[in-house]
Amino acid sequence: MIRVTVNGSSHALDVMDSTTLLDLLRDRLGLTGTKECCDLGECGACTILVEGRSVNSCLVLAAEANGQSITTIEGVASDGRLNRLQDAFLEKGAVQCGFCIPGQVMAAEYLLRQNPHPSAADVKEGLCGNLCRCGAYEQIIEAVLAANQTSRESLSPSGGGQGGGR
Amino acid sequence: MHPFAYTRPATLSDVLALLDKHGGEACLLAGGTDLVVELRNRSRRPSIVIDIKQVKELAPTIGETERGLRIGATVVMADIEKDSRIRRHFPALVEAAATVGSIQIRNRATLTGNICHASPAADTAPALLVYGAEVNVASVRGTRRVTLDQFFVGPGKTVLKRGELVTSIDLPLADNRRAATFTRLTRRRGVDLATINLCCKVEAGGRTTFAYGAVGPRPFLATDDSGMLADPRASDAAKDEILRRLLTKATPISDVRGSREYRRAMLLVMSRRALRTAIDRLQDDRFPSPSTGGQDDRFPSPSGGGKGGGA
Amino acid sequence: MSDPIGASVRRGGGYDRVTGRQKYVGDLHLEDLLHVKLVHLDVARARIRSIDTTAAAAFEGVRCVLTSADLGQPAPRFGPVYEDRPILALGETKYHGQPVAAVAAETKAAAEAAAELVRVDYEELPGVFTVAAALDPASPIVQEPELRPDDPLRRTNTLRERRYGWGNVDAARADLVVENKRIIARVLKLPLASVRIIAPDSGGAFGGKQHPKYEPLVAVLAQRTGRPVRLVLTLEETFQEVRRTSCEIHARTGFNADGTIAFQDIQSNFLMGAYADIAERVIAKSNYLACGPYRVPNARIIARALLSHTTPSTAFRGFGTPQVAWAHESQMDAAARQLGLDRVEIRLRNLARKGETFVPNDTPADGNWAESVRKAAAAIGWGTPLGPGHGRGIAVAIKESATTGASYAIVRLHWDGSATVLAGTSDMGQGARTVLAQIAANELRIPVESVRVVMGDTAVVPFDLQTSASRSTVFMGQAVMRACQDIKTQLGYDSPPLGEGRVGVSSTDLTDLLQTRFGAVRGEVIGVGSMRREYLAEHPLGEMASFYEFSCTASEVAVDPETGEVALVRHVTVADVGKAINPQQVQGQDEGAAVMGLGHTLMEHLILDDRGRIKNLGALDYRIPTSKDVPLEMCSLVVENADGPGPYGAKGAGEGGLMPTAPAVASAVTEATGVVIRDLPLTPERVWQEIQRHERGRQAGSDR
Known part of the structure; x- marks a missing residue:
């Protein structure tokens, strides 16, 4: 039996020792926003935050997360209000097919928490573990830089952009 | 994944007892960035996986000893990058750690795991080698310390015996002024495995030490005591001659990341560049203060972008 | 409003x-779902002597183990044009990774464990892995001749040979003939996200999801078990599912002294893989426009679709156009060099003018293409001074859009x-x-x-x-x-x-x-x-182009001559879209296409060993661009003359930015280094090798 807190809700789950955290989220908790793709930690589609740190959930065993707190893409927006990054991704046209986007948003969320005012080079470095086959990197980088602008204006975590200011 | 039992012991003696009991059937889990991949592709099928992250003696701390720094077995790359003492005294290790995978990987992957995995291309190995790192090993039979140079045996092979684990890595402080740099060649600018990697250290006394990865079955050291390499007055041709001699130890192979011929040629090119950087740093009083985060500094300035902080 | x-x-x-x-297909929650795992061998071509499924079938949780023996006689085959592909390997595997069996089980773990218990007794056979081998009459025949009994080519590895042409190439007079014997557009590529097969919104497809691959297998398993069944491919398996068609193009082009084209004489050999899928159409359509968007008075194009023991190829963003553009644009550059003409100027002199018929009996040029070229040249700073080690290149490409x-x-x-x-x-x-x-x-x-x-x-x-x-x-x-x-x-x-x-x-x-x-x-x-x-009976492609997708790319690079690394300094794409209904989306599509194009230009390729096995399956050694691999500056421009057949004069977009990427970047690398490279991708090692060869040639010249 393991206990994890996912997006603020606690769960007690019986899992096989060989279950990955990615499988736990997707198959047991139905949180399919976290995507499975390369299973090697190369593509970043499964990026989540564990105890506030970004990780590839395909490389973490569910049992390792016992007692820990996890944030997935489903936990980023609150009450249907997009957070500043999600809003900026849409505003800047950074979303195409969408498959990599949850991972990109989570990696960007971690980046902005570590470095609230990144340069374009910082963003490129911070997101280079998240592949986008649509090749929307330019727009994704723009979005992260724009979200940073927004967060400077509004400190509320889910604040920016909804008022339609931009 | 083949089924296995997962356990998370709280003390080192519990870990050692488990290792002693299960031997080759046990796998140690720290960051898991290599192990979980191997479990998934079924190339490793342990009966038990021992997670060492809650072991109190193996807490993720960077401690200080009389001789230098002691990096605990569960310290991750991201922590290496941030630690001010490592940044000051072992900047090439910071540069190397910053190239290991993506940030998500560096938030999990441990320095000790990188060494124990013993990939010939492990990016932190050349830096640890030139800094004279030593490896602390424990088992139910006791503890021992080996130099990192002795530690590596071959691809995936170390001197670790059945029942042993690495508890920490020691980095001795230098007794003279020195400067080092890490560099590598990859197929793309983003996250990649090294085609070749190397570290160059120049000491105030003139001794120059290189360590190379991905060009032999294990990372290795090559030292020049003549003082010629570090001598700003020595000619390029003379330096090249010494470098070529040092590089005879390299035995690169051809694989999907590069041919033997290319690797050989790049060893000389990258060695020259690393040597220049190390000498510049030795002469620059403001150094050490390595640029962070694997900025794209391997390229002669394509007009105005990507360059990290000064140095 | x-x-x-x-x-x-x-x-x-x-x-x-x-x-x-x-929700993508992998995300859909289905009650009572069975999970499928494929069984494949680590060989390319092998004769299957026997398959023992006993242990797998007995494994706990397994509901069905399927081999081709379970599919009846004659075994069903499918394909969008040629019905040549069996549901599972039939008698022999024809490429590395072709599934020989499939297991459906209650859990992913059970399916995976049971798949490992399927015992296959096989004998590896020599195979056809290259264009040269496919053309060699002594090579093994890939496809069973009985699949096309009336085809005179049935005992060869040529599935189809297409011939297009007009004028008289042999009689055409030219001042300069540029001939390239080995232009290999080895642009092999796979969509990263193609693990999801069908879906309401499917995720990126880029061609890979256009026609069935494993869908019939999944359908059979669902039918046999009476349960919903899901197959999620590993990324490694997607590499073995589809790829872009590789090719060798031999082009001989005649030019007049003023740089105008006198004739084009093109032979292209496309290695389409073990089954036709839609690749023959890719080859037919792209080669139909193998002369590019130019006025070519005499043309002869021979395009062969060759079968081989490699991954079946299929539609992939650009549908064969990147390959032929690599050929015709390399020729334009070669002519410009030899005639002492500017590379922009030689293109302007040859581009078909709006309204001009450039392929007889087909849609005339439907855009002001010179405008695109001028725009790209201006945006890249064509003709302005370059830093040391820098070079610029420009290239165009044209794609026959939807026909019927x-x-x-x-x-x-x-x-x-x-x-x-x-x-x-x-x-x-x-x-x-x-x-x-x-x-x-x-x-x-x-x-x-x-x-x-x-x-x-x-x-x-x-x-x-x-x-x-x-x-x-x-x-x-x-x-x-x-x-x-x-x-x-x-x-x-x-x-x-x-x-x-x-x-x-x-x-x-x-x-x-x-x-x-x-x-x-x-x-x-x-x-x-x-x-x-509708279909037009007499047209070689079934109908004329409804519009052309025309694109121009200009690129500035910096090359490190010691390591061969190429850095993209600035990259400009111009798309003639008629009307950008949503400019942000057009920009996203065009820049995304350019980034994907930079992938096959600089790093992406499948590497086979001498037994036809893919050595770089998956995300570790098949490199695609990351956020750090994009050009330092990107600029995407549009030409909007409302001259398309869509609403408000729109034309299609989204493939264009990828089509001329390779020749534009390669042209820039040539200017930066003096070295002409005819193979893709331009990996650091390849660029370095070519620089070395060039240096050796120069030294040999000066020694004499």
């Missing part, structure tokens, strides 16, 4: 994508003034949902937010031939527009045409109109629209 056409309206479906709510087609749309205008568009188009990321909503909103004069586009449920949406070939804005866009016109006719509601000084009917007016019409009982107006293009 602001004009929705030409506005960067936010992506429809975007909310679900940034919140993780978008049929798209139907239904638009329901509800009594409150909102509308539902029913369209069979798949929004795989190109943004069709948004564009169709913009068109409906504009035609009905209602806000974009009042339009909902329903897609991907065949129980609801009318027929659409396919989402491919950059067709949706043109074909489905027209169908939606016509459905809206149908509504307006029914309502007697004649909105003023799009244009200057237009004063739109406000949505309040429309709501009044609807409420007056329907009163308290309420109702809705249903409009139907379609766009069709």
